[in-house]
Amino acid sequence: MTATTTTSSSTNTTAADRTSVEVRLEDLRRTYGTVHALDGLSITLAPGELVALLGPSGCGKTTALRILAGLDEPTSGRVVVGGRDLTSVPANKRDMGMVFQAYSLFPHLTSRANVEFGLKLRGVSAAKRRTRALEMLELVGLAVHAERYASQLSGGQQQRVALARALAFQPSVLLLDEPLSALDAKVRAQLRDEIRRVQLEVGTTTLFVTHDQDEALAMADRVGVMNAGRLEQLDAPQVLYAAPRSAFVADFVGLMNRVPAEVADGQVTVLGARLPTLEGSVTSGRGLALIRPEQLVLTPGDGSARVVSVSFQGPISRATVRTADGTELVTQLSGSAGARLVEGTPVEVSVDAAGLLVAAS
Numbered sequence: 001m002t003a004t005t006t007t008s009s010s011t012n013t014t015a016a017d018r019t020s021v022e023v024r025l026e027d028l029r030r031t032y033g034t035v036h037a038l039d040g041l042s043i044t045l046a047p048g049e050l051v052a053l054l055g056p057s058g059c060g061k062t063t064a065l066r067i068l069a070g071l072d073e074p075t076s077g078r079v080v081v082g083g084r085d086l087t088s089v090p091a092n093k094r095d096m097g098m099v100f101q102a103y104s105l106f107p108h109l110t111s112r113a114n115v116e117f118g119l120k121l122r123g124v125s126a127a128k129r130r131t132r133a134l135e136m137l138e139l140v141g142l143a144v145h146a147e148r149y150a151s152q153l154s155g156g157q158q159q160r161v162a163l164a165r166a167l168a169f170q171p172s173v174l175l176l177d178e179p180l181s182a183l184d185a186k187v188r189a190q191l192r193d194e195i196r197r198v199q200l201e202v203g204t205t206t207l208f209v210t211h212d213q214d215e216a217l218a219m220a221d222r223v224g225v226m227n228a229g230r231l232e233q234l235d236a237p238q239v240l241y242a243a244p245r246s247a248f249v250a251d252f253v254g255l256m257n258r259v260p261a262e263v264a265d266g267q268v269t270v271l272g273a274r275l276p277t278l279e280g281s282v283t284s285g286r287g288l289a290l291i292r293p294e295q296l297v298l299t300p301g302d303g304s305a306r307v308v309s310v311s312f313q314g315p316i317s318r319a320t321v322r323t324a325d326g327t328e329l330v331t332q333l334s335g336s337a338g339a340r341l342v343e344g345t346p347v348e349v350s351v352d353a354a355g356l357l358v359a360a361s
Contacts, residue, residue: 020047021082028077037063039229050206052220060229061209070094097166101178103158105150112146115165136164156187176208225249245280247359250290261289273351281358288359293332295353303348
């Protein structure tokens with residue numbers, strides 16, 4: 001990060017202004033004594049792509065980001081960016097912008113001066129620094145607050161300044177390490193959309209680390225779910241949600257019901273339905289069908305199941321029902337449909353899905 005970077009004089013920084021790079025993490029392993037923080041992680045980020053690494057604490061996602069940034073060294077494996085092996089290159093020479101959970105702004109500097117800081121280190125002239133900083137603040141919607149100090153900004157505004165600072169020197173790669181977790185829910189939702197808009201506009205290849213499934217699904221081109229140092233699945237958000245390849249992925253991404261079922265000849269029989277099994281399912285015998293709440297259909301009438309409770313959540317409702325054999329299921333329906341259900345309502349429960357993952361029981 002010590003090399004001088006030529007700044008753009010355009011007021012509209014777009015993906016066409018720079019060439020996005022491919023990023024490859026090749027068979028990364030990182031051990032701390034007997035602990036395997038990373039156990040053979042391999043991921044390729046296409047030029048301009050935003051990939052989110054999702055998983056619980058200790059799964060290895062932050063270790064992967066730190067190795068890509070040059071803040072940690074792999075025990076083995078390679079980091080290749082734009083065709084160049086950066087595995088042994090120091091962090092300050094990797095041309096990467098980072099945004100952390102903590103905003104890390106200088107409180108004694110204005111928003112503009114904070115954004116200019118990295119450019120100043122690179123020897124960019126004062127006039128060009130000022131122009132570039134104002135361009136970036138305009139991009140994140142904070143040009144009107146250019147002369148405000150960090151202490152005068154809200155948390156969401158400070159994180160926008162941090163994003164502008166990370167992008168100011170036009171890094172080859174943008175790294176986002178839980179950047180929204182310190183914000184309240186409403187600001188977090190607004191800022192995730194803002195970050196995605198900015199990333200698409202500038203076209204920078206981006207690795208985003210989070211434990212929040214909503215953030216990952218909403219922002220990323222592809223989401224990688226990690227578990228114990230391994231990548232369980234890497235797919236587009238829609239594929240990851242609809243066709244999880246393991247019980248861990250299915251449970252970690254969204255709510256899931258586990259319902260006793262029978263598997264034979266690539267088909268699962270559950271709740272009176274016979275459906276294809278998804279990749280990763282048990283091949284025969286007894287198992288647990290993993291069913292999303294929205295894949296369950298409730299039909300009020302003379303069914304053998306009974307409504308246990310209904311939770312109204314605005315546009316949707318969640319209803320818990322108990323089947324004749326005592327299995328409790330969480331279902332999802334429209335808010336208006338949920339309003340018509342009360343405790344004890346008899347319902348028929350059916351499954352509406354193209355296929356189901358069946359885990360071992």
